[in-house]
Amino acid sequence: MEAEHPPLRHEGGDSHGQAGLLSCAQCRSRKLKCDRKRPICGRCVKQNETCSYPGLRQRALGRRKTVRDLEERIALSVDPGVPGLLRQPANQLIDLGIFEQLPSWDVIDQLTALYFQNIHAGAPTLHQATYTAALRLPPHMRPPMCLQYIVMASAAATSETYRHLSEPFYQRARVYAEADELKGPGETLTTVGHAQSWCLISAYECHVYAIFTRASTSLCRGVRIAQMLKLHQLDVQAPEPLPSALPPPRNWIEAEERRQTWWVVFLADRFLTSTTGWPSLVDERHIKTNLPSSEESFTAGIANDPPILLSNGLQELEQGRGAQLSPLAIRILAVNELLHALDHSANHSTASGTDDTQNGLYWRRHREIDTNLTTLTLLLPERLHLARNPRSLDAILIHICTNMATIQLHRTALALLRRGTPVNHLNNDTMIAQSEARLLPAAAGVLAVFRAAGDDGVGTAIRNPLLSFAAYMAASVFLEDCSRVSLVGPGGQDRSGRRRQSEESLDYLARILVFFGRSSSLVRANAFQLAADMKRSGYDASMMDKVLDQVGTLGGATSEIRVSGSKPMLFCPALTQTSTAGPAEGSTFGLQGASDSWGHGGGNLGFDAPFHGNSVAGPSGTGRGVALSMLQYGAPEGLFLQLGANPESFLL
Known part of the structure; x- marks a missing residue:
């Protein structure tokens, strides 16, 4: 153990002779001049202090630096969050409001x-x-x-x-x-x-x-x-x-950056509300900000686009002036209609009562939303056609949102109509035929997005929470078509071609959900729900085995998937196995270099931006429940419905 006092160094010469040259200890400690009188110097006499003279000349070397001292100093200067970054001194950075270099x-x-x-x-x-x-x-x-x-x-x-x-x-x-x-x-x-x-x-x-x-x-x-x-x-x-x-x-x-900021916040609110089912934070009736300009105008700093409010956006499309709307503005219109369709589907109870007024308002709103979706589908500017721009982010999201909204709107309508809910002034059979005619093209529109992504992009696209659920919704439409449509229609009409096409589309979507569910809990949840639907319908019971094998590979257990009486939510991390350690080793917003036996590969199609990227870390496992069947009744308040249902409804 080191001495408490610094070591003494002996100088040459007689110690007694050298002592006479030294000042007393009290004067030396205060760095005062000493008259060196013996036995008590004059200053100590005045101050009435004890005067003592050292017997040896000494020179302080200071405490020796140890390895531990140096390690502690380095540890204090290194930022533990970022290897290789050193903290700046306590005051220069803090004065600027910065805590580290x-x-x-x-x-x-x-x-x-x-x-x-x-x-x-x-x-x-x-x-x-x-x-x-x-x-x-x-x-x-x-x-x-x-x-x-x-x-x-x-x-x-x-x-x-x-x-x-x-x-x-x-x-x-x-x-x-x-x-x-x-x-x-x-x-x-x-x-x-x-x-x-x-x-x-x-x-x-x-x-x-x-x-x-x-x-x-x-x-x-x-x-x-x-x-x-x-x-x-x-x-x-x-x-x-x-x-x-x-x-x-x-x-x-x-000024335009402020507009762009508002509309990105608006989009985020609409996407998150559609995904979770929680109430929207933004009431569009209060918005008095013009739709954003094009990216070209924003980048160049030139105001080329006419001012258009959200409430007038669809009218511009209807009147053939869609070219005046920026792609981002049309994306806003599409996302807004998706939320309208979800909210309207959640209010299906107003159409099931005996009140003719409420009933009429429900179906009037149904037709209004359907007309808006048709406008967004048919009157898009050419630059947003998926066939011409298969890798355009705006084109992808617009097509996904409009087709998902169409599926949700007409699936809810069919559930009500088949249950016998009357429609004012219209024949139920006519409405059923109209809604059925809208479902398959909408599901095919979702499928077209994934086919356009190609082998390099499908792995990236499917991990987007919105696109992942869109794949499940479209697959459920094809499954219903396979289950309901007979091979021979009225008058001996051959329907084998239609059924074969639905089977191929269902098979494609099911395989990518199963494969890419290995690395994404959200994809895995949708794969499990589709497997449950397929097993219940009697179409393909082996799909469930594939998903359960996948869960076993990931360390899960079948009991974790069985449904309890509670209703946990997929998006609530407290009810799932959650990783909080950050992005997984080697993970990205995209899936790079992976491929499977069906030729589905990874890549980067540009989906890795906020609100259209992938989830690659976070909740692992499949959660403790599964979503209510879309075939059973299709009116969730959000795309990721509350998980859980009666245990007897699942054939596990």
Whole structure:
């Protein structure tokens, strides 16, 4: 053990002779001049202190540095979240509101470029030139730290090189965003940058972890900040009683960035509401912000697009002016109609009573939504036709949303009509025929998206929560067609061709759900539900065995799939086996390099942006229940319905 006092070094010469040259210990400790009188110096006499003279000349060497001391100092200077990054000293960074050293400019630039290459198309909130330039401004003029970190985290999740930075950067983004909430009375929190940050944080939580509960609460913050900033009423004509906290925009780019931010928040709310079934946070009746301009205009900073409100968007399509609407604007219209169809299906009880007024209102709304979906399907601008642009993100999402809405709307109608619910002034058989005629083309439209993705893109597409459920919905339509349609129709009509086509389509969708369910809990849940439907209908009982084998391979047990009396939710991580360790080793928003015996391969089709990417980590296992059968009754409030039903309804 080391001595408490520093060691003494002996100088040459007689110790007694040298002692006379030394000052007393008291004067030496205070660095005062000593007259060196013996036995007591003059200063100690005045101060009435004990005077002592050392017997040896000494020189302090200081305490020896040990290996442990050096290790502790290094540990304090290294950021545990990011290997290779050192913390800056306690005060320079904290004064700027930064808690640790940022990555090198080379890393920041590469991640920022990756963000605009891979993520921006799905959530076009940031103006690339403006944001990139702002990173070089003085620290107090840069984008909020939470925004910088979630941009880099989202980009890192799409890169093999930087994936290890994704999780710590996401955590830092949350830390900074939550820290800003505690600063001041709200001026730090309520900025466009913070609305953008929470929206991107929500997207990351949804698609990287598949934790919809956390994603929803994060989005709530983004929606409320956007509303406090009056982003939903940027183009209102009459002045509002509560002014916005934002200063007037400095130029058109800044004004359009605010519009883009609002509509991305709107899209996120609609997608998450459609997925989970929770109530929407945004009432479209309050929106007085023009639909976003095209990406070309936004990038160039030139206002080429006419101002159009959400309420007038479908009218522009009906009147043949669809070219004036940007692809993002039409995507907004399609997602909005999907939510309308889901909400309308959830209100099916108004059509089952004896009140003719309610009954009439229900079917009138049914026809209105159906007309809107037809408009979106038939009057799309040529650049959004899936056949011409099979890899256009906007074209893909528009076709998925409109076809899913059509399936949901007419499946609910058929369930009501076959149950004998009357339709005012119309024949039930006529309505049944009309709805049946709309289902197969809608299912074929969903199938076309996956076929257009090709072998390289189907693995990426199927992991999108929205597209994953779309695959199940379309497969259930083909299964119902196979079960209901006989080989010989009225008058000896040969229906073998139609049935064979439905069987082939069902087989294609079932196989990709089973295969890609190995690495995604959401896909796996849809595969299990389809298997349960197929077994119940008597079409293919072996499908269930394939799914159960898959669960066993992943370490699950059959008992975990059996249904209990409770109703857990797939998107509630507390009720499933959840990984919180971040993205899995070697995982990405896309599935790279994987292929199966049917030739379904991985790749990157551009689905890896927020709200159209894959979930590659998060809940594992299949959960503790399965969704109610769409064949039994099709009117879920959300795409991922509450899981669970009566145990006797499943043939396990």
